[in-house]
């Protein structure tokens with residue numbers, strides 16, 4: 633593969649382009665906004681610099697990698713010659729449908745068209761395109777250059793060859809792709825994540841524990857095991873019989889509302905948007921916000937470094 637195109641150069645798009653460029657593939661970044669494109673290139677430079685500081689890549693390669701990335705505000709120009717296209721525009725169904733309609737018309741049939749949607753059905757996104765067999769979900773995680781997982785999701789009309797080829801492409805650029813069997817909203821990982829968040833919010837709303845305590849329960853408890861022990865292996869480890877006994881007792885007490893929590897809706901209604909406003913479930917000073925972003929980045933870089941050392945050994 634010589635060239636890919638990424639549509640949308642925001643938070644996710646620039647990191648996705650970086651992944652491919654770091655593996656020797658030219659990437660064309662397309663956005664409506666020229667300022668976003670310039671900012672994307674600067675962010676990629678910063679990411680690569682920080683990675684090199686942690687021994688993940690070399691500082692002398694940064695210019696070479698960045699030179700593989702071109703930017704444009706013209707979709708047709710951006711996808712020209714690309715053999716793989718990833719859409720990473722805002723999470724809006726009609727916008728994504730329009731883009732896939734246009735991509736379908738612009739790109740030869742051999743080109744795979746992927747969406748980085750977080751939760752929207754791939755079948756629905758592909759609905760306005762003629763050749764839906766080559767449209768697939770590739771759900772990267774933020775920050776995409778540091779989190780290995782990509783969920784590969786077929787729509788109802790996606791061909792198995794499209795899924796297999798996408799899986800292989802992602803493997804070749806160092807990601808950890810997984811194949812999701814069915815196109816359901818939220819796929820696998822966001823369903824798991826938001827099942828946990830719904831319960832966490834419910835615990836706070838019902839005065840069972842405050843927000844900081846909920847996070848402590850995760851960070852100092854079962855969260856420590858999670859990188860090594862997923863819930864399915866854990867259920868087998870403790871025994872399916874114990875898992876059944878616990879579920880028989882507890883499930884009726886766990887939050888099962890199909891709607892967002894009124895507590896969450898009130899926070900948003902009051903303008904308490906979390907880091908964005910300095911207050912959400914908890915209060916955040918500028919310093920705390922900066923520290924949180926910085927330490928998360930460092931933690932992910934260290935983890936990735938350890939993983940790459942292990943696989944090299």
Ligand SMILES: NC(=O)c1ccc[n+]([C@@H]2O[C@H](COP(=O)([O-])OP(=O)(O)OC[C@H]3O[C@@H](n4cnc5c(N)ncnc54)[C@H](O)[C@@H]3O)[C@@H](O)[C@H]2O)c1
Pocket residue numbers: 639640641642643644645662663664665668719720721722723724727731748749750751771772773774
């Ligand atoms: N932010 C996350 O943590 C995260 C994680 C996984 C997946 N996603 C998904 O990735 C997608 C992008 O999210 P993001 O956080 O990068 O959004 P973002 O708002 O940071 O970036 C979206 C970019 O798309 C551009 N855009 C809008 N319409 C366009 C068009 N017609 N042509 C070209 N560019 C256009 C915007 O100018 C913007 O720069 C969404 O579907 C989101 O759900 C986000």
